[in-house]
Amino acid sequence: MVLDWLNLFTESIMKWVVLTICLSTSIIRGQEFSIEPLGLEGESVQAIAVHPNNPNIIYAGSYETLRKSNDGGESWLLLASGTLSVTDIEINPIFPDTFLVALGPPISGILKSENGGDSLFFSGAHILTNSEVGVLDIEYNPEHPDSVWAG
Secondary structure (H helix, E strand, O other): OOOOOHHHHHHHHHHHHHHHHHHHHHHHHHHOOOOOOOOOOOOOEEEEOOOOOOOEEEEEEOOOOEEOOOOHHHHHHHEEEEEEEEEEEEEOOOOOOOEEEEEEEOOOOEEEEOOOOOOEOOOOOOOOOOOOOOOOOOOOOOOOOOOOEOO
């Protein structure tokens, strides 16, 4: 089977531009809408992931925190804090309690949880990162979810 790189690329890009597209569409159509911050006021959320089987479970990452909501964003648990610079969050499509968190500089690496965020550890992935760039994107291989692409 040949991988559909265009769809993978499009899906990845859509994560980053969905608000821009919504805003542009709203302006073009002349409609008004508001964005509810859902309890993350004051945080610059850089990455978000929603559990594939339970939309009430949401992970959000910013420059300083990694958080989890079990109630659709009404309240948030702090999973990690510090200078994290979360750039991406990917949930394993087969085992959704397992997720990966890409970190930009200054840490630069991949955090992993296998229990829905109860514990986090640095992934044993054999990747070299540039500490000035870090890991910007993670994707599970759709044909083999036990392998991951990172860049």
